[in-house]
Amino acid sequence: MTYVALLRGINVGGKNKVAMPRLKKTFEAVGLTDVTTYINSGNVIFKEARRKPATIVSALEKAIEKDFGFPIRVLIRDLPAVKKVIQALPEVWTNDQKMKCDVMFLWKEVDRKDIVKDLTVKPEIEDLVYVPGALIWRVDRPAITRSGMLKMVGTDLYKAMTIRNCNTVRKLAELMS
Numbered sequence: 001m002t003y004v005a006l007l008r009g010i011n012v013g014g015k016n017k018v019a020m021p022r023l024k025k026t027f028e029a030v031g032l033t034d035v036t037t038y039i040n041s042g043n044v045i046f047k048e049a050r051r052k053p054a055t056i057v058s059a060l061e062k063a064i065e066k067d068f069g070f071p072i073r074v075l076i077r078d079l080p081a082v083k084k085v086i087q088a089l090p091e092v093w094t095n096d097q098k099m100k101c102d103v104m105f106l107w108k109e110v111d112r113k114d115i116v117k118d119l120t121v122k123p124e125i126e127d128l129v130y131v132p133g134a135l136i137w138r139v140d141r142p143a144i145t146r147s148g149m150l151k152m153v154g155t156d157l158y159k160a161m162t163i164r165n166c167n168t169v170r171k172l173a174e175l176m177s
Contacts, residue, residue, distance in 0.1 A: 001049065001078055002034075002176050005060060006105055007042030008073040008162040018042065018068055026067045030059045038175060039168065042072075045175050053078070075105055075162055079176045081133055086173045088131040093138045095165040100144055103169045104135040110160040118157065120148030136166070 005027070010018040020037040023044065027035045032046040048056055053076050060074045077085075085103060093101040106115070113130050121128045125143040129136040139147050152158050164172070 002045065002047055003053070003056070003076045003078050004082060004172050004176060005042075005044040005046065006075045006077070006162045006164065007044070007064075008075070010042040010072055011040050016068075016070055016072065018064075018072070022067070023064075026063050027060065029067075030056075030063050032056070036175065038172060041164070041168075042162075043164070043168065043172055045172065073107070073162070075107060077105065077133060079173075082169070082173045082176060085131050085134050085136070085169060088129055089136050089166055089169070090138075093127075093136070093166055095167045097141065099138060099140055101136070101138045101166040102163050103166055104137065104161045104163050106133055106135065107160045110157055115157075120151050122146065122148045135161075 007018070010016045020040060023042075024035050024037055027044055027046055032048050034045075034047045036045045037043065038045065051059075057074050057076055061072065064074070065071045089101075089103070093099065095101050111133055115135070116128055116130050119128065126137065126139040126147050126149065128138075128149070137149055139149070144150075
């Protein structure tokens with residue numbers, strides 16, 4: 001099975017620095033194959049045929065803490081799950097100078113359809129779509145500072161997700177295929 005590991009909070013603002021070549025070696029040492037990293041924000045594509053996702057996550061989190069000296073949460077998704085996100089992501093939503101679009105991948109403890117009710121969304125300036133395992137958020141760049149979603153930063157919910165822009169998610173799906 002092909003998976004992508006999404007590491008939370010590495011190489012952001014100079015904190016939790018993780019070099020991708022070294023991270024690749026950590027994944028290989030855990031026994032994962034065809035390991036490829038994509039950009040410097042903790043996206044690692046790999047293959048594993050035997051172990052269940054929870055077992056892989058546990059092994060990776062232990063190995064990353066051992067190799068880098070700090071704990072990092074790891075979320076993995078298989079190719080079918082990433083494809084479902086892509087199918088729910090409108091083609092016209094992009095991350096560019098006019099629009100911001102992020103995919104917020106959710107850990108199991110917060111992954112539920114009614115999560116949208118817990119968030120402040122201003123439908124006149126932004127859109128939010130739930131797909132199992134993720135939220136997809138879109139806002140026009142001039143309206144970002146008025147977004148209700150910014151209130152989520154720093155909350156327990158925010159700590160239970162890892163965010164990638166939609167362009168990155170599309171590229172990860174392409175690399176996984």
